[in-house]
Amino acid sequence: MSFLRSDTPVDLLKHVLVMLLAAALLVFGFFYVYLPITTNHGETIVVPKITGMNQADLDDYLDERSLAYFVDDSTYNAAIRPGTVLTQEPRPGDKVKEGRKIYVSVAMKNPPVIKMPKLTDGSVKNAQMILKSYDLVVGQIKLVPNIQQNAVLKQSVGGKEIAPGAPIAKGTRVDLEVGDGLGNQEFPVPNLVNMPADEAMTLLAGQGLTVGEKFYQPAEEGQAEGTVVRQRPAPSPGTTIRMGQLVDLWIAGKEPVGAVE
Numbered sequence: 001m002s003f004l005r006s007d008t009p010v011d012l013l014k015h016v017l018v019m020l021l022a023a024a025l026l027v028f029g030f031f032y033v034y035l036p037i038t039t040n041h042g043e044t045i046v047v048p049k050i051t052g053m054n055q056a057d058l059d060d061y062l063d064e065r066s067l068a069y070f071v072d073d074s075t076y077n078a079a080i081r082p083g084t085v086l087t088q089e090p091r092p093g094d095k096v097k098e099g100r101k102i103y104v105s106v107a108m109k110n111p112p113v114i115k116m117p118k119l120t121d122g123s124v125k126n127a128q129m130i131l132k133s134y135d136l137v138v139g140q141i142k143l144v145p146n147i148q149q150n151a152v153l154k155q156s157v158g159g160k161e162i163a164p165g166a167p168i169a170k171g172t173r174v175d176l177e178v179g180d181g182l183g184n185q186e187f188p189v190p191n192l193v194n195m196p197a198d199e200a201m202t203l204l205a206g207q208g209l210t211v212g213e214k215f216y217q218p219a220e221e222g223q224a225e226g227t228v229v230r231q232r233p234a235p236s237p238g239t240t241i242r243m244g245q246l247v248d249l250w251i252a253g254k255e256p257v258g259a260v261e
Contacts, residue, residue, distance in 0.1 A: 073105035118164035149181025212246030225253030
């Protein structure tokens with residue numbers, strides 16, 4: 001045990017060198033032997049492609065590869081089987097350490113429920129865009145007699161009218177009733193002959209009719225300028241007309257300067 005004696009400075013120096021050497025061996029062993037063994041230092045796993053797989057198969061599949069997964073998002077798509085993995089992070093081919101979690105999004109089984117948007121009083125084209133933005137499906141578009149051409153008059157699901165704000169699942173088909181611009185009210189053709197043109201046009205507008213072509217011709221004897229001398233359709237007995245239809249006018253006199261057709 002003479003080596004452990006520290007009777008002289010040389011012995012003390014020997015002791016210090018031994019302790020430094022032992023400390024160096026401990027540090028080396030910890031960082032270059034113990035840690036690599038316990039943490040698999042330098043060993044990586046290539047991330048497999050799991051998009052398109054079913055979530056139910058992930059546990060066994062990833063466990064065999066010393067990996068795990070975590071669902072951090074879900075999306076509904078009627079065309080995709082529920083439980084299908086849609087996205088993954090890290091991506092296929094990336095290298096990760098053993099035990100790493102792969103974050104995935106999966107297809108939902110049931111569609112989320114939203115509030116039914118208001119489609120009535122707007123155009124059918126606008127309604128189609130709104131339905132698409134809400135992930136709803138445009139169903140049957142039925143034209144019904146109404147002078148509001150291309151206007152949505154009614155919104156329904158499964159034959160029953162649905163009010164704006166009512167709960168509805170994404171992917172639901174929504175049927176629309178749309179005005180045909182004509183209406184279904186029939187009545188006798190009004191007699192406009194010998195009536196001042198401006199009064200005739202006011203009468204047509206009041207009855208839901210539309211002024212069609214206006215033809216100006218020289219006034220004949222007994223005809224006052226600016227009066228209607230002929231019309232189409234003519235006001236013959238039994239002749240009817242529907243709201244929204246056109247009525248052409250023949251007017252005595254010259255066409256007013258700056259008149260807009």
